[in-house]
Amino acid sequence: MREEEKALLEAIRQARAQGHRLLGGRDWGVGLEGAYRVQEALCPGPWKGFKLGLVSPAKQAQMGVREPIFGRVSPGMLQEGVELSRFLQPRAEPEVAVFLKEDLPPGATPGRAYGAVAGFFLAVDLLDSVWEGYRFTASEVVADNASGGGFLLGLRPWARLPRGHLRLYLNGERVAEGPIEALGDPGERLSWLAERVGGLRAGQVVFLGSPAPAVPLERGVLEVWAEGGVLLAQVV
Numbered sequence: 046m047r048e049e050e051k052a053l054l055e056a057i058r059q060a061r062a063q064g065h066r067l068l069g070g071r072d073w074g075v076g077l078e079g080a081y082r083v084q085e086a087l088c089p090g091p092w093k094g095f096k097l098g099l100v101s102p103a104k105q106a107q108m109g110v111r112e113p114i115f116g117r118v119s120p121g122m123l124q125e126g127v128e129l130s131r132f133l134q135p136r137a138e139p140e141v142a143v144f145l146k147e148d149l150p151p152g153a154t155p156g157r158a159y160g161a162v163a164g165f166f167l168a169v170d171l172l173d174s175v176w177e178g179y180r181f182t183a184s185e186v187v188a189d190n191a192s193g194g195g196f197l198l199g200l201r202p203w204a205r206l207p208r209g210h211l212r213l214y215l216n217g218e219r220v221a222e223g224p225i226e227a228l229g230d231p232g233e234r235l236s237w238l239a240e241r242v243g244g245l246r247a248g249q250v251v252f253l254g255s256p257a258p259a260v261p262l263e264r265g266v267l268e269v270w271a272e273g274g275v276l277l278a279q280v281v
Contacts, residue, residue, distance in 0.1 A: 046082055049074035053188050054083045060175045066133060069181035077110070080187035088117040088190055093250060095238060096170060098191045100254035101227055108183045115238060116191030118250065124171070124195045127262065127280040132173040132194050135262040138255035139213040139221060139269045141206065141228060142168040142198060149235060149245040158239065159232030161247075164202030167269045167276040168252055169213075171195035172259050179259075196252060199269070199276035206231055207272040211256060215280075216265035223256025225271065 046054070053073045060067050075083070096116045099105050105112065129135050146163035153161075173194025176185055186192055206225060213221040228234075234253060239245045262280055269276040 046086070047079060050079045050083050053080070054086050057083070057087060057175050057189055064133065066177040067175050069176035069185050071182075071185070073184065075184050075188070077184055077187060080184040083188040084117065084190050087188070088119060090117070091120070092117050093120045093123060094118040094252070095242060095245075095249070096191060096193050096196070096252040097234060097238065097254040098186075100229060100234075101256075108186075110183050112237070113234070113254065114183070114187050114191050115241065116193040118193065118196060118252070122193065122195045124197060126278055127171060127195070127197070127267065129262060129264065129280065132171070134174050134179065135194065136172040136179070136259040137213065137262050137267060138170045138172060138259045139211040139223075139257055140168040140170050140252050140255045141211070141225065141271075142166045142196075142250050142252045143231060143235070145245055145247055145249050145251070147247045149239040151240045151244050153236055153239050155230065155232035155236045158235035161235070162231065164204065165206055165231075166202055167199035167207075167271055167274055169197040169267065169269055169276065169278065170252055170255060171197065171262075197267075197276060197278050198250070199274060201274050203272075203274070207274065209272050212270045213257060213260065214268040214270070215260070215263065220260045221257035225256060227256035228253045
């Protein structure tokens with residue numbers, strides 16, 4: 046690891062340990078590949094799966110990248126409820142996640158990747174960023190594990206990607222919504238991810254990103270709705 050990468054790693058590690066935020070937008074001299082090395086050092090595994098971010102071309106253009114980004118999911122990130130005290134800057138995005146029933150090696154075709162899906166589930170990405178106000182460069186957000194803080198998973202599986210819109214409610218108020226088709230083709234996403242991370246494993250979960258903007262969290266009831274399914278969670 047280069048000295049610039051070590052400096053970024055240490056800054057994020059100390060901020061997380063001490064519970065303070067960093068000002069983003071700095072040129073650390075670290076490119077995206079270096080940022081992924083920092084991410085892996087912060088989240089060394091074993092991994093329960095991965096999360097995708099910046100899945101829309103508009104968001105990619107805004108951040109100056111040409112493809113989605115990814116983060117790593119440790120087993121402890123999967124939660125049944127939300128404890129706000131665990132987060133520096135808690136936000137939420139409605140998502141769809143997939144479980145894999147077989148391994149996906151690098152080079153797996155989109156068709157094979159789609160066939161490896163055991164089921165589709167409603168989910169929530171509980172975002173948390175070390176960067177003040179979620180203002181960061183692409184390298185900064187990648188290094189900080191793509192703002193991955195925790196995740197919620199629904200119980201009802203779909204055999205295919207749900208249709209229509211994902212809707213996120215907080216205490217009965219709809220706070221975010223977006224079309225599920227904006228997530229792209231799941232097989233293509235999984236094929237791309239398997240190539241980037243050196244393969245995916247049976248039993249892992251992959252969060253496919255969100256078609257809706259992230260919203261700040263507050264105490265109460267969090268709900269995600271899509272095509273007759275619902276995910277409910279308590280925020281305390």
